[in-house]
Amino acid sequence: MILKLLRHFNRAYGYAVFGIYLVAFGIAFLFIFIFPPATLALLFISIFGLIFFNVLGFALRTIERRWNRARLAKGLCPECGAAALSAVVAGAGEIRCGACDARHDAQGAWIKPVVHEPEPVQA
Numbered sequence: 001m002i003l004k005l006l007r008h009f010n011r012a013y014g015y016a017v018f019g020i021y022l023v024a025f026g027i028a029f030l031f032i033f034i035f036p037p038a039t040l041a042l043l044f045i046s047i048f049g050l051i052f053f054n055v056l057g058f059a060l061r062t063i064e065r066r067w068n069r070a071r072l073a074k075g076l077c078p079e080c081g082a083a084a085l086s087a088v089v090a091g092a093g094e095i096r097c098g099a100c101d102a103r104h105d106a107q108g109a110w111i112k113p114v115v116h117e118p119e120p121v122q123a
């Protein structure tokens, strides 16, 4: 349950941080006319906030990877919990789940599935 929440949060983390910065931009833009020093303060807070969000994202990804590694070591898929996985893609060090087709690398990081674009139909 917690791992599932963490996984969803990690996959949406970039969008969440972008949303926070978009809101901060809107607030800063409004404060240009009301109280200009607040805009400057928000600018510096957001610049140093990048370091904070970067470290936080790294920590969350590390926690998820460790959790995934522990489940992979037990022979369980971190995504669906099925025991019928471990079809290793030759040479790449990838572990693929046979039930849900999720792939993870040797460090436990989730590998985004490659979606092939359909070939254009020629008339």
Ligand SMILES: [Zn+2]
Pocket: 077, 078, 079, 080, 081, 082, 085, 097, 098, 099, 100, 101, 102
């Ligand atoms: Zn699976």
